[in-house]
Amino acid sequence: MKRALYFLPLLVFAVLAGYFYVGLGMDPRTLPNMLEGKPVPAFDLAPIKGRERGFANTDLLGQVTLVNVFGSWCIACQAEHPFLMRIKEAGWVPIYGIDWRERDPDAGPLWLRKWGDPYTVVGDDPKSHAAIAFGVTGAPETFLVDKQGVVRYKQVGPITPEVWEGTLWPLIQELRK
């Protein structure tokens, strides 16, 4: 029995080595996206304070859209924001917003008044109902949705001019055909 104890470390290491071998075959850089190629989950969010129109998954049908998850608490969203404004001003693609995890219902509307509102419609998601359905891991995150309401691409982190030029814009043009 005592002898068996001396074999335990070897056994543990053998199991670890097996996992390492499996792990080597995986690309560490890609975050998995279970949604890509699947329809947008069903959700129906209330409007943010002071507005009338809420945001539901059915709003996305019939056009290519971006769904952008943001929050007034999120610094990276502020970094991304000027470029979203540019997209809106140029009319490249409609952006739908999900205002995520606001503790104060006034914070989101205030943020949009202060910096500008790039969104066609904004839904309020303080309890992460839509965010969980989308599998959001952090903000900002943006989903590219086609005319049939199917998620085609997920951008983790801010949309930068490079991401736009290199990935999103070509994809959008492709999906519009």
Next chain:
Amino acid sequence: MIIEIGHFALVLALFVAVVQAAVPMAGAQRGDAAWMAVARPAALAQFLLVAVAFGCLTHAFVTSDFSVLNVAQNSHSTKPMLYKVSGVWGNHEGSMLLWVLILAVFGCAVALFGRNLPPGLRSRALAIQGLISVGFLLFILFTSNPFARLLPAARDGQGLNPLLQDPGLAFHPPFLYLGYVGFSMAFSFAIAALIEGRVDAAWARWVRPWTLAAWSFLTVGIGLGSWWAYYELGWGGFWFWDPVENASFMPWLAGTALLHSSIVVEKRDTMKAWTVFLAIVAFSLSLLGTFLVRSGVLTSVHAFATDPKRGVFILILLIIVIGGSLALFAWRGPQLKSTGLFQPVSREGALLLNNLMMTVGTAVVLLGTLYPLFTDAMTGGQSKVSVGAPFYNAVFVPLMIPMIAAMAVGPMLSWKRGDLGAALTRLWLACAAAAVAVAVTWLVQTGGSVLGLIGVLFAAWLAVGTLVELAERVRLFRAPAGESLRRLARLPRAAWGMTLAHFGLAVVVAGITGAGVWKVESIQAMKPGDSVDVAGYTYTFHGAQEHQGPNYSALRGKFTVSRGGEPVVDLWPEKRVYTVRAMPTTEAAIHPTFWGDLYAVVGDAQPGGSFVTRLYFNPLVGWMWAGGLIMVLGGVLSLSDRRYRVGAPTRRRVPAGAAARA
């Protein structure tokens, strides 16, 4: 031409390593003194050849020889000289070469200073070192050759990752590697002991200085790394439980356990197999650290080389080294008989508790670090769940509480059978100090957090407990002052080392508690002229200007900080964009004070002329690094103790200090 010499030297080093691995080992098995004697010149030659190779690569970096692929990819002619040199190991190939160089340095040190080691043990240990060297040299030459040419030569280099262009990070990897590779010595001695089937007090004395040196280096490396993260990443945090950080923390925990268990082997002739096991674990975790960073098995914010092909090679290397040594341990370990008996309440009992907590801690970090790998493999790559700070905090705090509580008591207990009651009575002062510290904290702290109180409680307990132990040793206030002073002067350096290291940990605990629990943070958009109050300090923003550095352009903000109307300091945080790689980095402006750091970060410009700013007050954060330094000082002092000095393995009579404490 020089680069070819380097390449050639490295190939030669491989052949010498093969000889170093094979001949002395065979000699030791056959009892052939001439064959065993090969170990020494082989280790010296190995060191010289690797040093030549390393020198050649350094030459290429310093002279910006862009006909070398590695230099072209990682350096740039406009880079300051410091970063040209640190660029040698700022990339995968060069860092592996540094690894092997350090390995050769340690091997060389054994060959030079290990003359009075038993010849069998010395030649076996050097042979194991040679074997490790063979593995790594093969890896470098076949998968990561730093001497590959680039033809035609590049006009200029691509520049070093700007995050790495920092003095803290320039010296972080060498120290880390000195620590990692240092554990290879304990490992080689452990394997040699397993082959010989014998572990005794002399063996423990031999392993101790190497372990202590590795531990001290690793402590410096981890400290530098967290300091870098603190001022460079710009989040006011210092430890993120990132896989790369964990990779350095695990060998540290195992190495700390090894340091303590080897004392038990020396003094009480017990815990032998366990100590050998810890030596294997500490080095295995060091290798794993190298592996985790290099192969991309786990992702991380600063893994700077990810390549599965190399990963397969390293995995095979790991299986041979770790799997092989653990198999040897399973086979020969049971033969290492311990003679000492164990009483739970005794010095060795306390050291066992330390080992238990350290090992569980190591296992917890390992599990947390590898957890994403497990879930990933289970779900076929569909779930990249990572384990974050809440997990580690929830597990680590409860683990550290009994350990720190026992840390003050343990040194007061005698070997074999201690008197817990007497030890606790003598620690009344520590109890009182802890109570006072908690009471003061309770009064001062706003938004009372229990965690803060616990941290202060144990920091004070450990700090004062350690000092009480020192006072007991020199019979302060019991013997005449002259007698106490004489005892103090005669105290062995190893005893000073323990006192300093334990005291340093108390300071670290205080620092972590302060920065972790009472951090004040304020994130906002500010226009020039705006003021914000953070932790009693008023920060006035004066706008941000473009500013040109040697190889970057920067946005530099200015804050004036005042307290109660009195000016305190001007802060100049920067946001840099390095011209070659167009990668932005944050340069936080930090004003350290005794009670905490003022910390300011300037972010992007916003429409309307305002800037995002992040302002922090990080209480006691500097204590953490100060405490780390004290711990290292303890390690170095203990290392200089003549009883443990490398080359003095003979058993002396019980020294004066040890007699005084009994």
